Amino acid sequence: MEQHTGLRARKKNATWDLLKTTALAMFEERGYENVSVAEIAAAAEVSKATVFNYFPSKEDLVIGGxxxxxxxxxxxxxxxxxxxxxxxxxxxxxxxxxxxxxxxxxxxxxxxxxxxxxxxxxxxxxxxxxxxxxxxxxxxxxxxxxxxxxxxxxxxxxxxxxxxxxxxxxxxxxxxxxxxxxxxxxxxxxxxxxxxxxxxxxxGIGDLMRRDTEPPAPDASYTPDGCRVDYEPGGSEAREAAERVLNDTENELLQDLTDPRR
Structure with a gap:
């Protein structure tokens, strides 16, 4: 009985090691977000369910510990x-x-x-x-x-x-x-x-790093409250969002709408 339990434990540990090392190698080669659990299972020659039996989530393959x-x-x-x-x-x-x-x-x-x-x-x-x-x-x-x-x-x-x-x-x-x-x-x-x-x-740090030189002049681009003088609430965010959309060369609908031949 003890031998059976020991053998079973060794098999489980071997499977755990196989899944983790396989996943880490694939993540490092292709990037974490570019590898699916199904691909890991296929590379390790086990079912997807087996992967989740050992690792409840994909991130557990990396930082579950x-x-x-x-x-x-x-x-x-x-x-x-x-x-x-x-x-x-x-x-x-x-x-x-x-x-x-x-x-x-x-x-x-x-x-x-x-x-x-x-x-x-x-x-x-x-x-x-x-x-x-x-x-x-x-x-x-x-x-x-x-x-x-x-x-x-x-x-x-x-x-x-x-x-x-x-x-x-x-x-x-x-x-x-x-x-x-x-x-x-x-x-x-x-x-x-x-x-x-x-x-x-x-x-304590209360007496550390006491300044012994004159500070630089205040940055005139900021108000006393710490906000940028030229900041428009919602304006900069909207411009950045628009630029991201316009620069998305894979957005076919956008390309059609901005096509000068239309």
Whole structure:
């Protein structure tokens, strides 16, 4: 029975790997939005239903793993020991993940991880989904803080600052990985950046970057409220829309209407 279960698990893992690697290769070659789930199924020689059995949506083939981590920050804060702040708990966990070269902090140099990161950067719709997962993480963290009795405003501000700091650190690590920098250099820089970033959160930024030179003259093209002087509500948007339509060479109806021979 155990052998059967083990064999079944290995077959499932093999199918999962096949579908993911097939999809990522096709996405990277042709672009995420230019590949259908049906084409992935055909290339992997499985049914479309099989793909959805393993990956509930097309985007899950790329960033489905992010779903498993949206509650990490809230859990770390919820389980922190007496006397520890959310800031200290998340800093400690982040440094722990750096030590382990974990993909959650952008420290993996595996080809699969780097392939996914390249796709994310190149595909706006995937980046938007990734940003939504981050939004959910922030909501879960702020809800955990509110459950401890803190106000909604304070909870949301603290949660947003802590998590956005981590996202910036992760992005820097990923960029260095994609650039092919030596892993030990990345590791050293990642630790230094993390200590600096969490230090700013701990000590505040109120006295940082105080200007010591005269500012440039105010931009005369903007009003005191920050609006462009020549802005016409709806006007610029309408012109841009019209230009997009007129420049659409594949719109046969438009071409017929604008044909000078008519």
């Amino acid at each position: 992010m779903k498993q981590h949206t509650g990490d920050a809230a859990r770390i804060v919820r389980e922190r020991p007496v006397g520890q702040t959310p800031h200290d708990a998340l800093r400690e966990h982040f440094l722990h993940l750096l030590e382990r070269h974990a993909p959650q902090v952008g420290m993996s140099d595996s080809p699969l991880f780097l392939q996914i990161q390249r796709l994310l950067i190149a595909t706006p719709v995937l980046m938007i989904s990734a940003m939504d997962y981050r939004r959910r993480s922030s909501i879960e963290l702020s809800e955990e803080l509110m459950a401890e009795g803190y106000s909604q405003l304070t909870s949301r501000l603290v949660g947003a600052q802590l998590l956005h700091t981590q996202y910036i650190l992760v992005e820097l690590n990923v960029r260095r990985m994609l650039n092919g920098d030596p892993i030990e250099d990345i590791r050293r820089q990642a630790f230094a950046a993390a200590h600096h970033a969490f230090g700013l959160l701990e000590n």
